[in-house]
Amino acid sequence: MIIKSFELNKIKINTANIILFYGKNDGEKNQYFKSLKKHNKEIYNYEEKEILENSDNFFDKVLTKSLFENERVVIIKRTSEKILKIIENFTLKRLEDTIIILNADILDKKSKLRSFFEKSKEFICVPFYQDNEQTLSKIASNFLREKKISISRSDINLIISRSNGDRATLFNELEKIELYCKGGKKISTEYLSKLTNLIENHSISELVDNCLAKEPKKISNILNENNFSNEDCILIIRTFLNKSKKILILSNDFSKNKNIEKTISAAKPPIFWKDKEITRKQIMLWKPENLKKLIYKLNDIELQIKKNLSNSLQVVIDFILEIPLTDTNNKI
Incomplete structure (x- = not known):
């Protein structure tokens, strides 16, 4: 079953327990993961390699839940076709108060993993497409309006161009501006140019x-x-x-x-x-x-x-x- 990324808030635990995320838009994925933390979800991160090497241990951990735990989200990072056999086993097992998210990079139409999720009535597939300039502009404008920061349209365009089409980078730039403008301080175009996109990895x-x-x-x-x-x-x-x-x-x-x-x-x-x-x-x-x-x-x-x-x-x-x-x- 395929749904759009903006429909993710409709997903409820125990109606869709295993979800495939694929695509290059890591910024949008990370936004969703952060929103889960805000809703008191217990987040567990795994590498695919860890699970493939010891799948029994993974099953035990995922299927055993403490009475004191909140709803859980298990994120399996950098997933590939290799995980498919593991996921198929979950169709025979019961997941309580747990969502498993497979986080993959770009998957082409021939991908067995993508095809399995798209055709499934039980599981969900969510493509994350790269943001365009219009989407990033809307994100930037909403963020600045919410924080009550006033800058010109040309300055917003500058921030967007500095983000290289990446939502995560855009938020990083916007947060730097927010910190600078705390206390009502105004930011000039000249200083904005110096402040943004000075990211060291x-x-x-x-x-x-x-x-x-x-x-x-x-x-x-x-x-x-x-x-x-x-x-x-x-x-x-x-x-x-x-x-x-x-x-x-x-x-x-x-x-x-x-x-x-x-x-x-x-x-x-x-x-x-x-x-x-x-x-x-x-x-x-x-x-x-x-x-x-x-x-x-x-x-x-x-x-x-x-x-x-x-x-x-x-x-x-x-x-x-x-x-x-x-x-x-x-x-x-």
Whole structure:
């Protein structure tokens, strides 16, 4: 069964328990997920890979519910055709006060997963199409009106152009304007140009840092909190390469002087104070020879994803999830 994204508020638990979201509009998807939190829903995030590796454990968790829990929403991120066999098993099982949402990227008409949900009378399929300029303009105008912020039509157009057609980026820009205008402060076109679209991708940097520090829980949290796309993969791998090369230099210095504090303090460029602790951990965890192997592997992965961008996210996610399990005293 297919419904439009604007009809999502009509869905009730126990009338439609399993829903497929597909498409590139992560901003609109995230809006819906945030609205669920506001309505006191318990949100659980899973990677598809986790479920495929231990489906029995997943069934037990989803089908067992505490008397003290609110209605639950289980979000399975980055889903593909592989999840279909798992979902088919749920037709034989009873879900109480639980919605399962499969969050997928673009699925073509030949997709078995998409076809299964579209033809089903029991489950729901929701396509999320990319926003156009008219939709984004309406979103921006409504937001500014609600916050009682007055700016010109040309300035609204500027914000929309800076968002690159992405609803999530647009909200990020609007929230920056809201913060600036608190207390009735007015914003000029000149300052608006400086304020908007100065986004640094802290999520990717934080993800890579925690991979190199072998922090599986933090890695999992970052992956669950961010909807990385295939297009992000090159940036993730490039960030990984740059940080690995910097740690390699420091690791070589440490292997010579055997003094971690001296290695940190002598680093060029200097390491910012808040990054010293995680950098210290990375140096202690990785030997130079293993960092070299990691760099070679990253170069191979970059070549792989350039050849096949459509499968790049799964390749990168698999690699990231394996990092904490590798023995860096032996081999990658």
